[in-house]
Amino acid sequence: MPGEFDFIEAYLSERQTLRQDVQLALGDDCAIVCPPQNARIALSTDTLVGGSHFLLSAPPEWVAHKALASNLSDLAAMGARPAWMSLALTLPELDESWLRPFFDAFFALADDYGIQLIGGDTTKGPLSISLTVQGFVPQDTALLRSGAQVGDRIYVTGKLGDRKAGLDVILDPSLRSKPFASELEKRHFLSTPRVDFAQSLLGIASAAIDISDGLLADLQHILSRSQVGARIDVSQLPYSNEMAAFVGNQVTARQYALTSGEEYELCFTVPVQYASYVERELAGETELHCIGQIAPQGELVLHDAGHAVDWALSGYDHFKASK
Amino acid sequence: MPGEFDFIEAYLSERQTLRQDVQLALGDDCAIVCPPQNARIALSTDTLVGGSHFLLSAPPEWVAHKALASNLSDLAAMGARPAWMSLALTLPELDESWLRPFFDAFFALADDYGIQLIGGDTTKGPLSISLTVQGFVPQDTALLRSGAQVGDRIYVTGKLGDRKAGLDVILDPSLRSKPFASELEKRHFLSTPRVDFAQSLLGIASAAIDISDGLLADLQHILSRSQVGARIDVSQLPYSNEMAAFVGNQVTARQYALTSGEEYELCFTVPVQYASYVERELAGETELHCIGQIAPQGELVLHDAGHAVDWALSGYDHFKASK
Incomplete structure (x- = not known):
């Protein structure tokens, strides 16, 4: 042409x-x-x-x-x-x-x-x-998926779940009458990639990935490449008030935060000795939440502030919740 | 997926x-x-x-x-x-x-x-x-479209036109009975990019392009970027015996050589002082043909060993044959 x-x-x-x-x-x-x-x-x-x-x-x-x-x-x-x-x-x-x-x-x-x-x-x-x-x-400082170690803290930037709620609206126009439906539809497309923030993780984070398939699915890539497991506290998952109002209950909001794709937030792991630096120096300009810790290989536990959760979250390769 | x-x-x-x-x-x-x-x-x-x-x-x-x-x-x-x-x-x-x-x-x-x-x-x-x-x-030695000068010789590698003949067969299966139809169909897909030969043109050729839209159309890109014209001797256009047998006459074979796309042969220009080097040193391993010279801007002449030709070759932006 x-x-x-x-x-x-x-x-x-x-x-x-x-x-x-x-x-x-x-x-x-x-x-x-x-x-x-x-x-x-x-x-x-x-x-x-x-x-x-x-x-x-x-x-x-x-x-x-x-x-x-x-x-x-x-x-x-x-x-x-x-x-x-x-x-x-x-x-x-x-x-x-x-x-x-x-x-x-x-x-x-x-x-x-x-x-x-x-x-x-x-x-x-x-x-x-x-x-x-x-x-x-710079030479040899790229953030890879493969560097997470047992004990490292797991962080995510921003809030998760809006894109999945927005996709619901796109796929089912009858949901447009629900709270914040138009705003969530727009947010589905208009994520902000964390390019500048990622610079500050060089030399600090042990592993990183962007959340494109959903937090759980993407975290699995880190676990697989690093040959480790993880314990995730679902009570620490960050999500927006708008998404919570849209889905209408806390359990669904947390599940959306775990599985929503195309968020373009970062999930990264930090050795414990750098955790206070991250929370003191980096959490000011960018919203950060510690959602769990890296555990030995084969262990992937979801818990709610220490209480077991047993959610069937399908659709993600390799994902099997264990307790 | x-x-x-x-x-x-x-x-x-x-x-x-x-x-x-x-x-x-x-x-x-x-x-x-x-x-x-x-x-x-x-x-x-x-x-x-x-x-x-x-x-x-x-x-x-x-x-x-x-x-x-x-x-x-x-x-x-x-x-x-x-x-x-x-x-x-x-x-x-x-x-x-x-x-x-x-x-x-x-x-x-x-x-x-x-x-x-x-x-x-x-x-x-x-x-x-x-x-x-x-x-x-290497720094500052890339072959560009923009370096051709008036008087430079114009060369092409290989033989031209097989791909257009092959495309004819693909688009009209009734042509399969014509000479070499199957072979030309195969050649339509199986061009050889001139990667190694191009290395030997660094510092020698003043401009180069690969023939993807057809010789005339691609040469036009060199002429436009270099702000020059060209005189092409259609009697020097190289084409295969198989293509000539397929199309059945010399004029059509020459026109196919001028307009056949996806050849992935090179068209390049060489200052006169390097022409003997090119023909002596480079033409041994790779088939090369001198098909004309760069002329002043605005002039684009097709001739047959000095005799005017007046072909209507449509379908190519900016192409107008002049005499």
Whole structure:
């Protein structure tokens, strides 16, 4: 679709903040970039398929935000500073009334994080947005999933569960009459990736992941890669008053906090000796909650301030609650 | 599609050649790679949409080859050495009988070029294959589209036109009875990107591009970025005996050579003082043909050994033959 690409290229060329380390962006066979000396490059790819990851009727500015935020969140999970990205955009047609708000929101968010679009491909087909983002981590300090040790404290940023409640509204419009339904629908798309906060975890956190599949599912990735278990106190799970009012009871609110995906908050582990530093120095600007501790491998316990809970939470690979 | 991703990740982990500069590949939020000191990174993204860029009935091993070759060809066009790639794969279903030959061919070609898959995303939806490839170019020696000067000679590698003839067969099965139809259909998918040869052009060629849209259309990109024109001698266009037999006459064969896309041969320009070096030293291992010269801006002439030709070749943006 040459016409479409021309439009997009012309539109892009006037919209972006330009980085010093980009020698050549759009317009040749490849982009050329100049990484800093001794940097490690972190790279992640995420695809959103129209009709699957978002309804085709979703506002394009929300879709753009979600596509970029999900990728930035992967960089945040490694403690990487965003730098460059390439966009593979498949469109059923040239619809400027969709593309303009899409790109406006896309570049507004990109500028907030200092990331430049350097390449991509535009093709004709079913709507799909695939981004590959890159960023820098200093040598040997990236936040991995694999460093958690028994005894480490487990923290999460922000509040969890709004995105699952928002998805309920999207999938069942009859829920729009429930409290805060419109606000939760909007929040489903407009998560804030924790890029800046993640920088302060470098050298402090023993493991980290962003919450994209749901806290329990993502924590399982840390446990699996670190070969450890965990004890989670569900009474410490942070969630919003709006989500609690929407779902109507505490147990459901806690279960939403445990299983809500696409939150783009961070879950990270901290050795006990750094815990007071984290709670004293880092919890001021960013909301943090300690939700449990790392336990020996094979143990995954959910408890309510010490009392056993026995919830059937299905749909997550490998998840088996034990007591 | 977690099950699918598990299959793919397990399959991938045992298939790949591992590079020393990949610190972390699949399995965390991001991959981490270590670029060499002072290198520039070249990056390109290409998407193939099922049903649009290839028929859904095409052999998966051919589709894999085409997807990777088109991206490697972009690296070749810059003189870059392939290093890493990420794959955004959207699949309608988990079909191992499709995925196994796809990945077998994909990694066979990847290994030939020393490129490692470091990241990606697998989603459920209409079949689509989007690759982002990266490679290294030494500082300030990348082959660009913008360096052609009046008087430079214009070369192409290999033979041109087979892919268009192959596409004819794909789109119209009644042509299968024509000479070499099956062979040309296969060649449509199985181009060889000129990665190694491109290395020998660094510091020699003034401009380069890979032939993905068709020689005339791609040459136009060089002319536009370099602000020059060109004189092309159609009698010098290289094409295969098989394609000539398939199309049945010389004029059509030459027109196919001018307009056939997805060739993944290189078109490059060389200052006159390097021309004898190119023809003496480089033309031995790789088939090269001089097809014309760079002319002043605004001039684009097709001639047949000095005699005017007046072909209406439609479908290419900006292309207007002048005399």
